[in-house]
Amino acid sequence: xxxxxxxxxxxxxxLKLNIPTxxxxxxxxxxxxxxxxxxxxxxxxxxxxxxxxxxxxxTTQTICYDVIVxxxxxxxxNQIMPQNATITVNSGGLLTVSAATVTxxxxxxxxxxQLVVQSGGILEMNKLQNLKIELGATSSLPQxxxxxxxx
Numbered sequence: 001x002x003x004x005x006x007x008x009x010x011x012x013x014x015l016k017l018n019i020p021t022x023x024x025x026x027x028x029x030x031x032x033x034x035x036x037x038x039x040x041x042x043x044x045x046x047x048x049x050x051x052x053x054x055x056x057x058x059t060t061q062t063i064c065y066d067v068i069v070x071x072x073x074x075x076x077x078n079q080i081m082p083q084n085a086t087i088t089v090n091s092g093g094l095l096t097v098s099a100a101t102v103t104x105x106x107x108x109x110x111x112x113x114q115l116v117v118q119s120g121g122i123l124e125m126n127k128l129q130n131l132k133i134e135l136g137a138t139s140s141l142p143q144x145x146x147x148x149x150x151x
Contacts, residue, residue, distance in 0.1 A: 007034055022064070045084075051093070067105075069093035069113070075121075081105040083128055089113035089137070097121035097145075104129065111136030117145040124149055 010028035017024050017038075026034045048066040056074045063079055067087045074096045081087075081104045089095045091112025099120035107123065109115045111134045117123060119142070125131065126149045133139050 007036070022062070069095050072096070074098060075100045075102060079103070079105075083126070089115060097123065103149075106130045107132070109133045109137040109139060113137045115139040115141070117141050121145055122147055 007026060007028075008031060010031045012026055013029050014027035015024065016027075022038045024036050024038055026036070028034065044064055045066060048068050049063070050068045050070060051073045052070050054072040054074075056076060057079060058076045060078045061080075063081045063085065066085050067073070069087065069089045070093050072094045076098050078101045081102070083104045084106075085104065086106040086108055087095060087102075089107070089109045091110055093110075094114045094116065095107070095109070096116045096118060098118040101122040101124050103124040104126070105123070106129050107115065108130070109132065113134075114137065115133065117140065121142075122144075123131065123141075123146045125146065131146065
């Protein structure tokens with residue numbers, strides 16, 4: 001299988017989409033199978049990713065699920081999420097963004113949850129995203145840590 005940014009002229013015999021990763025597989029007649037990534041298409045609301053123990057995300061990635069933080073999640077590398085995905089920080093949970101950018105996530109901090117954006121951390125949102133911090137939740141958001149992107 002070959003990864004291309006564009007498909008050569010060919011008769012397509014089959015298409016398969018890997019929803020969690022956004023990878024599109026294209027089978028052709030005579031030229032083999034090709035793979036490309038549909039950037040931004042990977043949302044799977046039926047299977048949230050639950051963080052139940054202390055976790056650090058230290059590599060840049062696209063997260064295709066809603067994320068539920070019940071323990072501690074530290075983000076130290078850029079994360080891209082589909083526009084309708086949500087990071088929920090439950091009571092007793094802690095979300096820390098340090099020297100990284102989280103793009104496109106709705107963030108919902110429940111009572112008893114914590115959101116900390118440290119130096120260099122950025123929450124990049126557009127007008128479709130929500131940052132909700134419930135009464136009883138705590139947050140530390142330095143100036144310029146929440147950026148509104150142009151639509």
